[in-house]
Amino acid sequence: MHVGIIFFLVILGSVLFHIFTPWYWTDVASNWGGMDDTITLTFWIGGGVFIAVCLFMIYCVFKFSYKKDRKAEYKPEDKKLEKILTWATTLGVAALLAPGLIIWNQYVNVPKNAIEIDVMAWQWGWQYRLPGEDGKLGTTKVVNINDNNPFGINLDDPFGNDDVMIQSDVINLENNRPVKILLRSVDVLHNWYVPQFRAKMDAVPGIVTYYWFEPNKTGEFEVLCAEYCGVGHYAMRGGVEVQDKQDYDNWLQQQETFSDLIAKQKILENEKTKLAKK
Amino acid sequence: MSEDFNDNKTIQAQSSEAISGGGSGIGADADYVRPAEVADQDLYHGHSFITKWIFCQDAKVIGVQYFLLATFTGIIGLILSWLMRLQLGFPGLAPFMTAEHYYQFVTMHGMIMVVYFLTALFLGGFGNYLIPLMVGARDMVFPYLNMVSFWSFFVAVAVLLASFFVPGGPTGSGWTLYPPQAILEGTPGSGWGIMLMCISLILFVAGFTMGGLNYLITVLQARTRGMTLMRMPLTVWGIFTATVLAMLAFPALLVGALMMSLDNVLGTSFFMPTILKAGEVLEYGGGSPILFQHLFWFFGHPEVYIVALPAFGIISDLISVHARKNIFGYRMMVWAIVGIGALSFFVWAHHMYVSGMNPWFGFFFATTTLIIAVPTAMKVYNWILTLWRGNIRLNTVMLWCLGFIVTFVNGGITGIFLGNVSVDVPLSDTYFVIAHFHMVMGIAPLMVIMGAVYHWFPLVSGRFLDEKLGKWHFWLTFLGAYSIYFPMHYLGFIGVPRRYFEMYDSPYVTSAVGMNEFISIAAFIVGAAQFILIYNIIKTLKTGKPAGHNPWQACSLEWLTPSVPPEHGNWGDRLPTVHRWAYDFSVPGAKEDFITQTTPPSEVANTEVEKT
Numbered sequence A: 001m002h003v004g005i006i007f008f009l010v011i012l013g014s015v016l017f018h019i020f021t022p023w024y025w026t027d028v029a030s031n032w033g034g035m036d037d038t039i040t041l042t043f044w045i046g047g048g049v050f051i052a053v054c055l056f057m058i059y060c061v062f063k064f065s066y067k068k069d070r071k072a073e074y075k076p077e078d079k080k081l082e083k084i085l086t087w088a089t090t091l092g093v094a095a096l097l098a099p100g101l102i103i104w105n106q107y108v109n110v111p112k113n114a115i116e117i118d119v120m121a122w123q124w125g126w127q128y129r130l131p132g133e134d135g136k137l138g139t140t141k142v143v144n145i146n147d148n149n150p151f152g153i154n155l156d157d158p159f160g161n162d163d164v165m166i167q168s169d170v171i172n173l174e175n176n177r178p179v180k181i182l183l184r185s186v187d188v189l190h191n192w193y194v195p196q197f198r199a200k201m202d203a204v205p206g207i208v209t210y211y212w213f214e215p216n217k218t219g220e221f222e223v224l225c226a227e228y229c230g231v232g233h234y235a236m237r238g239g240v241e242v243q244d245k246q247d248y249d250n251w252l253q254q255q256e257t258f259s260d261l262i263a264k265q266k267i268l269e270n271e272k273t274k275l276a277k278k
Numbered sequence B: 001m002s003e004d005f006n007d008n009k010t011i012q013a014q015s016s017e018a019i020s021g022g023g024s025g026i027g028a029d030a031d032y033v034r035p036a037e038v039a040d041q042d043l044y045h046g047h048s049f050i051t052k053w054i055f056c057q058d059a060k061v062i063g064v065q066y067f068l069l070a071t072f073t074g075i076i077g078l079i080l081s082w083l084m085r086l087q088l089g090f091p092g093l094a095p096f097m098t099a100e101h102y103y104q105f106v107t108m109h110g111m112i113m114v115v116y117f118l119t120a121l122f123l124g125g126f127g128n129y130l131i132p133l134m135v136g137a138r139d140m141v142f143p144y145l146n147m148v149s150f151w152s153f154f155v156a157v158a159v160l161l162a163s164f165f166v167p168g169g170p171t172g173s174g175w176t177l178y179p180p181q182a183i184l185e186g187t188p189g190s191g192w193g194i195m196l197m198c199i200s201l202i203l204f205v206a207g208f209t210m211g212g213l214n215y216l217i218t219v220l221q222a223r224t225r226g227m228t229l230m231r232m233p234l235t236v237w238g239i240f241t242a243t244v245l246a247m248l249a250f251p252a253l254l255v256g257a258l259m260m261s262l263d264n265v266l267g268t269s270f271f272m273p274t275i276l277k278a279g280e281v282l283e284y285g286g287g288s289p290i291l292f293q294h295l296f297w298f299f300g301h302p303e304v305y306i307v308a309l310p311a312f313g314i315i316s317d318l319i320s321v322h323a324r325k326n327i328f329g330y331r332m333m334v335w336a337i338v339g340i341g342a343l344s345f346f347v348w349a350h351h352m353y354v355s356g357m358n359p360w361f362g363f364f365f366a367t368t369t370l371i372i373a374v375p376t377a378m379k380v381y382n383w384i385l386t387l388w389r390g391n392i393r394l395n396t397v398m399l400w401c402l403g404f405i406v407t408f409v410n411g412g413i414t415g416i417f418l419g420n421v422s423v424d425v426p427l428s429d430t431y432f433v434i435a436h437f438h439m440v441m442g443i444a445p446l447m448v449i450m451g452a453v454y455h456w457f458p459l460v461s462g463r464f465l466d467e468k469l470g471k472w473h474f475w476l477t478f479l480g481a482y483s484i485y486f487p488m489h490y491l492g493f494i495g496v497p498r499r500y501f502e503m504y505d506s507p508y509v510t511s512a513v514g515m516n517e518f519i520s521i522a523a524f525i526v527g528a529a530q531f532i533l534i535y536n537i538i539k540t541l542k543t544g545k546p547a548g549h550n551p552w553q554a555c556s557l558e559w560l561t562p563s564v565p566p567e568h569g570n571w572g573d574r575l576p577t578v579h580r581w582a583y584d585f586s587v588p589g590a591k592e593d594f595i596t597q598t599t600p601p602s603e604v605a606n607t608e609v610e611k612t
Helices: A002-020 A033-063 A079-108 A245-253 A258-277 B002-020 B049-054 B059-089 B099-135 B143-165 B192-221 B234-265 B289-322 B330-346 B361-371 B373-387 B396-419 B421-427 B431-461 B467-494 B510-543
Strands: A115-122 A125-130 A164-166 A170-174 A179-185 A190-193 A209-213 A219-225 A237-243
Touching: A002 A033, A002 B396, A002 B467, A033 A079, A033 B373, A033 B396, A033 B421, A079 B361, A079 B373, A079 B421, A115 A170, A115 A190, A170 A245, A179 A190, A237 A245, B059 B099, B059 B143, B059 B510, B099 B143, B099 B192, B099 B234, B099 B289, B099 B431, B143 B192, B192 B234, B234 B289, B234 B330, B289 B330, B289 B373, B289 B396, B289 B431, B330 B361, B330 B373, B361 B373, B361 B396, B361 B421, B373 B396, B396 B421, B396 B431, B396 B467, B431 B467, B431 B510, B467 B510
Parallel strands: A115 A179, A170 A237
Antiparallel strands: A115 A125, A125 A164, A179 A209, A190 A219, A219 A237
């Protein structure tokens, strides 16, 4: 008797925990609210199945526990029942899969007006690059990276000169404008993840990966590395600040471009040679 | 029970008659059925202590050896998990706990539990002990190879544990061992540690292949007369199918481990692209880190089912015996096992939705992954329908079965979250994943192992385990483990990433501190509760209630050996002949509520048997 009661309390406790939990997802701050909706739907269907199966089991424990003078039913199979259950399950699974795939279709198809951002990861930090007025990022190579060229931009690529370089681990984004995050890494796997945006993707050395989202809440958010990248993984944080258009434009104007950086370095070098001559 | 004992005696008497009858011996015994088309297997009978108990060729002893070594390794994994929970619940309490150590413990805990504990225990332990007995064979078909299999496993474990003592310590690259970080500085144990891990895995796979071939050929070739494939207990079906998966999946791991070792030692670039490390470009180039992930998960996902399928099979048998009712929908159960096994080779990349592989793969792998939920759900329905109108003994074994159903369904449902590609995006690499796989392939299989231990201990030792201790063990483990992993899912919703040594003061995770403390305390209790079983075993080996023959009134062959515990060669003079499936419980018209597999139809003439 007590066995059934304890199992029942476990199920009841699970439901109550789910209803009253203070631990739940953060408010979504991007266009991916559909992911939350699919999770909720899965909770309803999956949770319903979990509760139904467990309650059925508990009922059996109450109703059919051992009595010496009783014999169990002898029924090797029931084809009709098995068929009904198979099709009902298939239907339930399809109902969950469909919205999942629809949202995935949106996830892999980036809107045309998305601004591209180069997110470069290394052990253990982040840096960001935005396209300049030409709207295009210059191509890069890991071997080009040095103090004078922190992003490894190919010097013969004309698109690279006006790229905006943000040598900080915090990037600003314009509210309500889709961004395509282009991820690359110079050493090991990383993952640029902001829980409130829901989206994530690994940064893989050797290739460029991508995902997109559209921030829809202004404010500051923390970036966490979500793919294990060695002993400093837990400390690999960054930041995002989502701003309205005006604030964002102001911020953008203060940033340095690649050609600015080259010019500055030339001046420095000239001064050095002058000093050496003296 | 006593009747059954007499049956065995009669068979023995008949067989000795047949032998003393001279000539072919067949003519002297009218009922005699040749048990096999080929001559009986010649067995090597050890006489010294070493050949009997150490380098032993008896599958039952090898099974126990596997069981003990896997359990020993599992206890190390358990202690590592305590150390991890100590850090997560009470950071800074243990002065020796650096980030390096934490990641090393995470890695070793994962690898030990998945490969060296669960896989070795289900296939090496239960497989060796039960397959020959359940199919009516005298032993595995290649006993010598079987012995070598165990000792390869022994060396693999020794190499694995040796990595705790080499310079740099064991690898801390996570149990998935993803390159490039696994072999680059910046990850603990990137030199010796990862090297020994790869060698240990290669040894494990080699040893396991020897054992696996044995299981397969024994099931296919050494079944006794009358034991058709569709009469085999589901335990054998589960282990058999899991072994097929292992034979196909482990080579991918072997190849991955070999290639990574070459990258590490010889400087090849299978998995290594151009890498900038501390301002210098390393001498690698052109390799693909994602290739390793494909190899790893082509092994890694079937691996989940290598653990799950034997568990499915065993739990089916336990539920059926203790509910005194045939397993519902046996044929569906067999096809579900085979179907899940086949499908498990087409779902691996659902571990890689956000790995940077071509995102269009997501559509395919999400669909295959959710299809696999259908046969799995059918199995769950059939377990609970077996309880329906049964005559359920609520003993310790049944409690573990019920605990299994709850944890497995819970973990299976969260699997639908993670398999459904776009739902996986926010949840992957968070504690939701940790909670999911611990529930479904940690706790649920553990429930099966424990149920199986309480069920078959009387066969192995001839004595019952103590029921009262068993119930304490169950409730502490079940309630404790459920309260560890159920709330942990919600940490994943907040977005707490996995493999974080410390959270600092991220605004949305500070609320998780209280839960982390609670989970850690629960983990300490659940871990400690496992020692109740060890105490129970030690205590009852000498003083436990003697079990006698077929104490649970089961139908399957392993309970029908002439002596308990079964001797080397299992069957005395003559192999058993099988007349029916392993689930003839509560047949209308039968005197008892079970008919053993060896009972010929003439002895139960008035019964209405539907399935034989």
